[in-house]
Amino acid sequence: DGGITQSPKYLFRKEGQNVTLSCEQNLNHDAMYWYRQDPGQGLRLIYYSQIVNDFQKGDIAEGYSVSREKKESFPLTVTSAQKNPTAFYLCASSTTVDTEAFFGQGTRLTVV
Amino acid sequence: DAKTTQPNSMESNEEEPVHLPCNHSTISGTDYIHWYRQLPSQGPEYVIHGLTSNVNNRMASLAIAEDRKSSTLILHRATLRDAAVYYCILYSGGSNYKLTFGKGTLLTVNP
Numbered sequence: 641d642g643g644i645t646q647s648p649k650y651l652f653r654k655e656g657q658n659v660t661l662s663c664e665q666n667l668n669h670d671a672m673y674w675y676r677q678d679p680g681q682g683l684r685l686i687y688y689s690q691i692v693n694d695f696q697k698g699d700i701a702e703g704y705s706v707s708r709e710k711k712e713s714f715p716l717t718v719t720s721a722q723k724n725p726t727a728f729y730l731c732a733s734s735t736t737v738d739t740e741a742f743f744g745q746g747t748r749l750t751v752v
Numbered sequence: 753d754a755k756t757t758q759p760n761s762m763e764s765n766e767e768e769p770v771h772l773p774c775n776h777s778t779i780s781g782t783d784y785i786h787w788y789r790q791l792p793s794q795g796p797e798y799v800i801h802g803l804t805s806n807v808n809n810r811m812a813s814l815a816i817a818e819d820r821k822s823s824t825l826i827l828h829r830a831t832l833r834d835a836a837v838y839y840c841i842l843y844s845g846g847s848n849y850k851l852t853f854g855k856g857t858l859l860t861v862n863p
Contacts, residue, residue: 673851682839683796683853699852730795732851738784738803741843741851743795 642667646731646744653751661716661747663731672714673732725751756840761858764830772825772857774840779820784843787825789836835861
């Protein structure tokens with residue numbers, strides 16, 4: 641079945657460590673997105689990519705990095721520079737603005 | 753970026769219609785209006801989208817004002833499973849496919 645997969649569902653890391661969240665889609669979508677969600681809040685855009693080997697900063701890119709080497713994959717690295725990394729992270733993909741965007745089930749990152 | 757304004761929360765009774773409003777006074781001609789909903793601890797789910805004309809699908813209807821500065825998501829008969837946060841989003845077109853969310857409306861459905 642076509643879809644978008646995030647892994648792992650839960651992730652625990654020690655403070656000061658970099659961690660990479662996986663996002664894979666087999667929908668042949670060009671655009672992919674990463675969001676952060678804090679408790680009781682909406683989704684805030686971290687990075688997005690419209691095409692392979694190209695990506696743009698969203699509203700809260702500081703402390704995060706991404707790569708887009710393959711159309712299917714858009715991993716997000718949470719670096720030690722991110723001050724408050726504990727959050728729910730969501731990945732999405734879409735084709736154009738005239739079609740729906742699909743979301744993964746999210747990764748809940750806890751930094752201790 | 754064009755912004756949307758939604759009420760923080762709304763309440764409805766089961767099997768009654770629900771009208772969820774959204775204001776987007778700075779919408780541009782290339783912006784599509786998308787609606788998504790999110791259940792706790794899950795990723796958002798697509799509901800409906802439109803550009804200028806009203807739209808219907810199996811989940812809901814979308815009514816778009818003639819000047820496109822506001823829209824309303826209509827759930828014809830609310831069920832308990834419709835309780836969620838509903839997001840109204842302007843999906844920017846042109847050369848920049850940027851999908852930006854606001855805070856959404858928390859819909860509570862009473863049995």
